[in-house]
Amino acid sequence: MNFLIASVSSEPSIDHAPFILSGVLLSLVVIYLASKIGGEISNRLGLPPVLGELLAGVIVGVSALKLLTFPESGSDGSDSVIMWLLQTTLGLPASEVSAVFTQVSDVVLLLSELGVIILLFEIGLESDLKQLLGVGAQAVVVAVIGVVLPFAAGTAGLIFLFGMAPIPAIFAGAALTATSIGITSRVLSELGKLTSKEGQIILGAAVTDDVLGIIVLAIVASLAKTGTVDLGNVIILIISAASFLVGALLLGQLVNKLYVSVATNLKTRGEIITPAFIFAFAMAYLGNAIHLEAILGSFTAGLILDESDERNELQKQVVPVADLLVPIFFVTVGAKTNIGVLNPLIPVNREGLIIAAFLIVVAIVGKVATGLGAFGQPGINRWAIGVGMIPRGEVGLVFAGIGSSSGVLSESLNAAIVIMVIITTFIAPPLLRVAFGISPDLESKELKTEVTKES
Amino acid sequence: MNFLIASVSSEPSIDHAPFILSGVLLSLVVIYLASKIGGEISNRLGLPPVLGELLAGVIVGVSALKLLTFPESGSDGSDSVIMWLLQTTLGLPASEVSAVFTQVSDVVLLLSELGVIILLFEIGLESDLKQLLGVGAQAVVVAVIGVVLPFAAGTAGLIFLFGMAPIPAIFAGAALTATSIGITSRVLSELGKLTSKEGQIILGAAVTDDVLGIIVLAIVASLAKTGTVDLGNVIILIISAASFLVGALLLGQLVNKLYVSVATNLKTRGEIITPAFIFAFAMAYLGNAIHLEAILGSFTAGLILDESDERNELQKQVVPVADLLVPIFFVTVGAKTNIGVLNPLIPVNREGLIIAAFLIVVAIVGKVATGLGAFGQPGINRWAIGVGMIPRGEVGLVFAGIGSSSGVLSESLNAAIVIMVIITTFIAPPLLRVAFGISPDLESKELKTEVTKES
Numbered sequence: 077m078n079f080l081i082a083s084v085s086s087e088p089s090i091d092h093a094p095f096i097l098s099g100v101l102l103s104l105v106v107i108y109l110a111s112k113i114g115g116e117i118s119n120r121l122g123l124p125p126v127l128g129e130l131l132a133g134v135i136v137g138v139s140a141l142k143l144l145t146f147p148e149s150g151s152d153g154s155d156s157v158i159m160w161l162l163q164t165t166l167g168l169p170a171s172e173v174s175a176v177f178t179q180v181s182d183v184v185l186l187l188s189e190l191g192v193i194i195l196l197f198e199i200g201l202e203s204d205l206k207q208l209l210g211v212g213a214q215a216v217v218v219a220v221i222g223v224v225l226p227f228a229a230g231t232a233g234l235i236f237l238f239g240m241a242p243i244p245a246i247f248a249g250a251a252l253t254a255t256s257i258g259i260t261s262r263v264l265s266e267l268g269k270l271t272s273k274e275g276q277i278i279l280g281a282a283v284t285d286d287v288l289g290i291i292v293l294a295i296v297a298s299l300a301k302t303g304t305v306d307l308g309n310v311i312i313l314i315i316s317a318a319s320f321l322v323g324a325l326l327l328g329q330l331v332n333k334l335y336v337s338v339a340t341n342l343k344t345r346g347e348i349i350t351p352a353f354i355f356a357f358a359m360a361y362l363g364n365a366i367h368l369e370a371i372l373g374s375f376t377a378g379l380i381l382d383e384s385d386e387r388n389e390l391q392k393q394v395v396p397v398a399d400l401l402v403p404i405f406f407v408t409v410g411a412k413t414n415i416g417v418l419n420p421l422i423p424v425n426r427e428g429l430i431i432a433a434f435l436i437v438v439a440i441v442g443k444v445a446t447g448l449g450a451f452g453q454p455g456i457n458r459w460a461i462g463v464g465m466i467p468r469g470e471v472g473l474v475f476a477g478i479g480s481s482s483g484v485l486s487e488s489l490n491a492a493i494v495i496m497v498i499i500t501t502f503i504a505p506p507l508l509r510v511a512f513g514i515s516p517d518l519e520s521k522e523l524k525t526e527v528t529k530e531s
Numbered sequence: 532m533n534f535l536i537a538s539v540s541s542e543p544s545i546d547h548a549p550f551i552l553s554g555v556l557l558s559l560v561v562i563y564l565a566s567k568i569g570g571e572i573s574n575r576l577g578l579p580p581v582l583g584e585l586l587a588g589v590i591v592g593v594s595a596l597k598l599l600t601f602p603e604s605g606s607d608g609s610d611s612v613i614m615w616l617l618q619t620t621l622g623l624p625a626s627e628v629s630a631v632f633t634q635v636s637d638v639v640l641l642l643s644e645l646g647v648i649i650l651l652f653e654i655g656l657e658s659d660l661k662q663l664l665g666v667g668a669q670a671v672v673v674a675v676i677g678v679v680l681p682f683a684a685g686t687a688g689l690i691f692l693f694g695m696a697p698i699p700a701i702f703a704g705a706a707l708t709a710t711s712i713g714i715t716s717r718v719l720s721e722l723g724k725l726t727s728k729e730g731q732i733i734l735g736a737a738v739t740d741d742v743l744g745i746i747v748l749a750i751v752a753s754l755a756k757t758g759t760v761d762l763g764n765v766i767i768l769i770i771s772a773a774s775f776l777v778g779a780l781l782l783g784q785l786v787n788k789l790y791v792s793v794a795t796n797l798k799t800r801g802e803i804i805t806p807a808f809i810f811a812f813a814m815a816y817l818g819n820a821i822h823l824e825a826i827l828g829s830f831t832a833g834l835i836l837d838e839s840d841e842r843n844e845l846q847k848q849v850v851p852v853a854d855l856l857v858p859i860f861f862v863t864v865g866a867k868t869n870i871g872v873l874n875p876l877i878p879v880n881r882e883g884l885i886i887a888a889f890l891i892v893v894a895i896v897g898k899v900a901t902g903l904g905a906f907g908q909p910g911i912n913r914w915a916i917g918v919g920m921i922p923r924g925e926v927g928l929v930f931a932g933i934g935s936s937s938g939v940l941s942e943s944l945n946a947a948i949v950i951m952v953i954i955t956t957f958i959a960p961p962l963l964r965v966a967f968g969i970s971p972d973l974e975s976k977e978l979k980t981e982v983t984k985e986s
Contacts, residue, residue: 093936094819097644101816101825108809115799125799165820182634183641189552344570344580346854353855354563361556364549365620370556396848397855399801400808481548 588865655833
């Protein structure tokens with residue numbers, strides 16, 4: 077097969093195509109094996125699967141096994157196990173390793189970009205705007221505090237305590253704003269607290285956080301592209317991000333009706349999902365075209381497709397597609413993170429470690445404080461609300477992934493953010509148990525009650 | 532975003548990554564729009580959707596609109612509508628168009644390779660080996676005649692009548708061997724003849740044809756890579772293809788049990804489909820590694836996953852993934868085909884046209900003759916069996932796609948094969964109605980009976 081054309085400026089002596097296809101296939105096998113093994117171990121330890129997928133990525137990546145490495149971490153492919161396999165089994169000449177390695181990495185990284193686009197599309201589909209408006213003012217106040225406080229404290233701390241440049245400090249601060257709606261809702265449901273007053277406020281705030289977080293990310297990533305923080309520019313970006321979202325939601329009713337009518341009238345296979353792909357990818361392109369982020373577009377596309385029979389079926393059909401693409405994103409984020417730069421035995425690493433510790437403290441304190449914002453509810457468990465907002469999960473990883481690939485974050489700051497995501501995701505489930513006053517024994521009883529309730 | 536690394540030997544002045552992502556997103560939007568519009572029109576005309584997807588690909592491709600063009604058809608991106616959009620909306624500098632165009636095309640073509648791997652995995656899943664063994668000897672005889680006759684007549688005709696070199700002649704001959712199980716079974720079911728004796732023989736023969744066709748393709752594509760036809764080589768290839776398939780099927784029982792036990796024991800999302808991806812992609816790599824074809828591996832992987840609750844669920848979950856990737860394959864095959872080379876008004880094109888006519892005649896006569904192989908069944912409708920084997924559909928396109936990308940087929944021979952696939956797929960449904968003696972009026976009545984039967 078001769079599908080792939082070699083790089084423009086060098087005429088290759090041999091055809092790279094079969095090597096690139098095999099390299100991509102092997103990378104996918106490594107990614108899926110890592111994500112499943114990591115996810116399952118994590119799940120059996122009572123932790124969110126995404127944590128295991130990320131850690132498995134760290135293990136197969138540049139930090140340890142080097143099964144999955146990328147040119148941006150300084151590799152030329154000579155240390156890549158997959159390239160060695162291609163040399164051994166397919167006869168890839170040593171002289172071509174570096175070129176094939178770059179081409180395989182390009183494809184894997186683009187697949188991981190499609191993965192994060194689909195991930196945010198799915199999160200958008202799951203976020204119910206109506207439910208959010210129902211929970212009302214408290215959730216919004218909790219969410220806004222949970223975005224502003226960690227962002228301000230994190231950014232200011234990095235600039236004034238650590239003397240960091242504004243752009244990376246703002247990026248790291250922004251990474252502190254996320255709340256993982258997926259992890260939060262799963263832990264709440266396991267504790268039987270999903271329908272409690274606290275649970276509803278946490279969920280509403282987490283959805284609002286997603287919306288605010290995506291806007292913050294779009295703005296920060298755009299700042300990173302220009303490289304300077306100019307107040308006029310920031311205002312233009314906030315306005316364009318907000319108008320993109322608000323405009324899309326205003327047109328949403330119309331688009332949603334159009335989608336339903338197209339989906340019901342199509343008579344060939346893919347009638348539900350193909351129009352949704354067209355919409356999500358076109359919106360992702362639009363997000364890019366207005367100099368924000370592709371994921372802002374796909375997230376909005378998911379939000380717009382409103383409750384309908386078609387939407388419910390769509391949500392089901394998106395799952396296997398997300399299972400194909402999303403692990404590529406999680407595992408590559410882990411694989412690209414060089415945790416060696418935080419090895420405490422090496423003296424130069426100590427500042428990175430102190431920064432990581434600082435980020436973790438701000439991440440926890442900044443979210444726990446949000447419980448104070450739950451006004452007008454006497455007797456409510458404010459501590460539980462705050463703790464429920466702690467896990468950063470997949471949304472925090474989106475920040476880390478985009479930050480590292482835009483070249484804004486130094487290797488150690490990127491590693492510090494990934495560690496922050498890991499720790500906050502790791503401690504939330506046990507802390508939430510404590511906050512709700514649930515002992516492990518009680519919990520298994522509660523769990524049974526919940527299961528009985530649901531069945 | 533800075534995911535994509537520029538080509539190895541030239542240091543780019545600007546970051547290509549956002550342009551490449553946007554270019555891929557726009558290409559996908561064009562591909563899905565084309566495949567849906569083409570498929571739906573085709574369906575409403577009573578024709579197989581794949582025909583419309585292919586023709587829509589021809590229309591958006593190099594032959595007409597040039598919305599989707601590729602470097603291998605001689606384009607440098609300057610005539611690409613998508614590159615023009617990137618220049619207009621994202622500010623892609625003219626100097627970078629050619630490099631970005633190549634990188635976008637590389638990714639789209641690799642996605643289309645993943646598409647054909649998933650397509651063959653799905654066909655493998657749908658092919659029931661047990662059912663095939665049940666229909667027995669007649670189906671096998673029909674299938675073998677239907678592979679040998681068109682292959683021999685096509686290859687010999689191209690070499691001796693048209694003086695073609697052996698390798699392209701063999702490749703074109705091999706493209707004549709396919710039978711589209713999908714199209715055949717759909718037309719039979721529409722005519723209410725799926726469960727007739729003729730229908731069962733046609734289906735059994737079509738499944739056998741898939742298996743034989745994949746082996747023939749693997750061998751022919753491998754010959755194309757070495758560029759020479761050496762009898763010893765051919766024998767080695769036949770043995771390795773057959774042992775790959777037989778070995779895999781012998782181990783299949785074991786692998787299938789392993790798959791079911793893994794799928795039932797996994798507790799995190801993707802428990803059914805992720806192990807299947809790992810298996811299919813690893814087998815595709817193996818197919819490549821033993822110098823055959825990746826699709827031989829994924830097809831075998833599909834065949835191996837045997838009847839079980841998990842397999843049935845898997846078949847459902849593969850559908851959206853195939854809807855994501857397979858249209859990329861069909862549309863790009865159409866888009867890369869320059870039907871302008873068969874324009875009869877230009878005198879040099881006439882030989883290509885005569886070759887196309889020759890292929891069409893061999894394709895039809897070679898399959899109709901297979902009906903004679905249905906022995907030992909007095910009163911059976913041999914004419915209907917032969918006609919049922921005519922449509923080449925998606926399997927024929929796999930031959931054309933791999934042939935054109937391996938560089939074996941000249942532009943006009945490639946176009947002739949695509950035209951052959953279009954014509955055979957186009958004429959099968961009406962011819963089958965005639966063969967079964969069904970008038971359009973009767974047909975709609977029969978259809979109702981069938982629908983009632985099924986419900």
